[in-house]
Amino acid sequence: MKILVIGGGGREHALVWKIAQSPLVTQIYCAPGNPGTASLATNLPIKVEEIDKLLGFAKSEGIDLAVVGPELPLSLGIVDLFREYGVRIFGPSRAAARIEASKAFSKDLMHKYNIPTAAYGVFTEIPAAEAFIRKTGAPIVVKADGLAAGKGVIIAQTEAEAIEAVQDMLSGNAFGDAGSRVVVEEFLTGEEASFLAITDGRFVIPLASAQDHKAIFDGDQGPNTGGMGAYSPAPVVTAEVHQKAMEQVVQRAVDGMAAEGCAYQGIVYAGLMVKDGEVKTLEFNARFGDPECQPLLMRMKSDLVPLLLAVAEGDLSGHSIEWHDQAAICVVMAAEGYPGDYPKGDSITGIEAAEQLTDVTVFHAGTAEKDGRIVTAGGRVLGVTALGNTVAAAIERAYQGVEKISWRGVQFRRDIGKKALGRI
Structure with a gap:
């Protein structure tokens, strides 16, 4: 099979890394990709929003399956376009992607289908x-x-x-x-968790639990970012919480979308607030989380490609997912100034040394190649991801990798996974 992965961040590097392990795959392309994907795939100089160009390449190259990483092309209707021309693609339609593209749509869906969430108002x-x-x-x-x-x-x-x-x-x-348009909602207290599932619009398979760290500084201080690190499994998602997340949140969302006439196919990501064993929904995303994708795919024992293909073909029944017992953690290394303005073009050293550590993979997010050097090119630059027999072991190994990498002004949180240790 020829696979086209659309996107150029850490999530897409992780997807390419996992897809490359499938015996079903003969060639991977990544648009636009990054220096990390370049070792596993052929990078293409096509931006994620250039959906007509992406379709043209897929048709001319005979792509068997396209996999959409980020939310922007989903919101532009790339899935609808590819399906119109008979190209198999993994991801929700434009109408279904509104679950992320419009927070007002998402909150109204939750209210209509009795999905637990915060009280809210929508205003213009x-x-x-x-x-x-x-x-x-x-x-x-x-x-x-x-x-x-x-x-x-x-x-x-x-x-x-x-x-x-x-x-x-x-x-x-x-x-x-x-x-x-803005959504204003009550503030919820508790502990956040990321609950992801894969669905064909009817059948839903949960992924392993995970927890993101959105704030820029240790102790969840400072402004929110796209994510400063994640780990899996998340002990806050007990068996009871898992069942409630599936039944009260994800399944109701999938069934509700079908009832609304826009069946949801792809990854559905529910950001949850967990308190006293109860769950409330903070938000939905229409794709893998970044950085949750990195530890989740490192823990996934099953071949990802048959799952992606089954969703693209509309029938996930009969499939299941096996997971490694090990824990995984991703520590995001970011540029100085992020999530505000940040410099670009700083030389990065130590990536190869970090990857020589056992069970450590460095996923590129905001990097570029310049004159034979890897340089910074985004706010979140690298995701140092490690496996360990325990959460504590995974944390230790990931930070060993982090310490080997440096560039001018690098910043990262030093407490990724700490909440899990408090629950073990």
Whole structure:
């Protein structure tokens, strides 16, 4: 099979890495890819939003299956386009991808189909949003309705801060069109977990549990990012929590999407808040999380390709997933200044030394090659991912890898996985 992976981040490097292990695969292409994918696939100079060019390549090259990594091409309708021309593709349709592309759509879906979530309001006018904020009180959460690269969420500690966030978004200053409508919702307390599943629109198979670390600094301090690290399994997802997440959240979402006439096929990602054994849904994403994808795929024992193919063909029945007993952890190494402005072009050293460690893989996210050197080219630069017989062993090994890598101004959290240790 010839596979085309669409995207160029850490998630896509992990997908290429896992797909390359399948005996079914003869050739992998990655668009646009990165220096990490280049050792396993042929990188293509096509941007993820250039969906017509991607289709043209898939048709001319005889691609057997396209796999969409990021949310942007999904929201642009790449799945609909490829299906129209008979090219098999893994991912939800444009209508189904609204579960991530529009937080208002997602919250309304949760409300309609009795999926536990926070109380909320959807607003396009500042005065109405202000009134809701004053009635609800702080802390309170303000979200841009559209796609904002994982950064369109403001956890406001005061009413004034929330009102300022609403004003910034609705005026178009903060997130452009993504903030032309806002969702304001009550602040939930508890411990976050990432619950991912693969579905053909009817049949749902859960993936292993995981936990992301969104804040930039240790102790979940500072502004949110696209994710500073993740680990799997997540002890907060007990057997009871797992069952509730499947029955009350994921299955209801999949069934609800089908009832709405936009059957959901692909990865459905539920961001959960867990408290006292109960779950509430923070958000849905329409693809693998990044960085959750990296530890999940390292733990996946099964061949990923038959699963992707089954979803693309609309029938996942009869499939299952085996997992390694080991734990896995990904520590994101980011550029100085991220999630704000950051420099590019700084030389990175030590990647090869890190990968010589047992069970350590370095997934490239924001890197580029320049004059034979690997340099920084994004905010989140690398995801150092390791396996271990225990969470503690995986943490130790990952940070051994991190310590071997350096560039000017590198930053990373030093407490990835610490919450898991407190529950073991």
